[in-house]
Amino acid sequence: MADKKSCGKLTGCGWNSWRSGMMVDSYESTSLDLDETTPGVWQLTDEEKKGMKNVTVKIYRADPSVAQKIAAIAERENMPSWAVLKEDTDPKYQPTDVSTGSTMNLIFDQSGSGGLSAVRYDINVKAARQHGHADAADEFIGLLKGCLKDDMLISEKKTGTGSGGGNPFGGLFSKKPGTRTCPECGCREVTGKFCPECGCKMP
Numbered sequence: 001m002a003d004k005k006s007c008g009k010l011t012g013c014g015w016n017s018w019r020s021g022m023m024v025d026s027y028e029s030t031s032l033d034l035d036e037t038t039p040g041v042w043q044l045t046d047e048e049k050k051g052m053k054n055v056t057v058k059i060y061r062a063d064p065s066v067a068q069k070i071a072a073i074a075e076r077e078n079m080p081s082w083a084v085l086k087e088d089t090d091p092k093y094q095p096t097d098v099s100t101g102s103t104m105n106l107i108f109d110q111s112g113s114g115g116l117s118a119v120r121y122d123i124n125v126k127a128a129r130q131h132g133h134a135d136a137a138d139e140f141i142g143l144l145k146g147c148l149k150d151d152m153l154i155s156e157k158k159t160g161t162g163s164g165g166g167n168p169f170g171g172l173f174s175k176k177p178g179t180r181t182c183p184e185c186g187c188r189e190v191t192g193k194f195c196p197e198c199g200c201k202m203p
Helices: 063-075 079-084 125-130 134-145
Strands: 008-020 028-038 041-050 054-062 099-109 121-126 153-159
Touching: 008 134, 008 153, 028 063, 028 134, 054 063, 054 121, 063 134, 079 099, 079 121, 079 153, 099 134, 121 125, 125 134, 125 153
Parallel strands: none
Antiparallel strands: 008 028, 008 099, 028 041, 041 054, 054 153, 099 121
């Protein structure tokens, strides 16, 4: 475990959970992202995907105290050091046609201590739980979920009516030119070097 040091100023954080399987349109994901849009002003973006095409995005105003509490947890638990934790897999584990995953992320401005203005740490939630950090992880995720209040909703947008249209296979075998499918979570139409869902480096 790395030596504990100041994390820096928290400027954003999030949690993502996904589930995918062999069935057409079986992919589902939820992501909660808390960001400081302007100094002292925080918003939470709640994005839910069904079948990769049906997407609901809700944006909420967030109490700045939520970010302060998450920053306090990060300092107390030295959460950046969790980014190196690896998930232990039972050697008797038998793969199934369904896979799941969950990640947390933290973004800090460390320029005040000679570092970069945006340093991101991605954490495997299952690995964190396996290494004794379950309570802190639940506290972190609970604070994000606590921002989902109807009276704080700013906007809501829904897109997509199904991933296939008239295609009985739900568009499973079609994709935009120049895009790739993530080998880890199955996210399709990835254009960058890293998967936007699970953070996996694309081949």
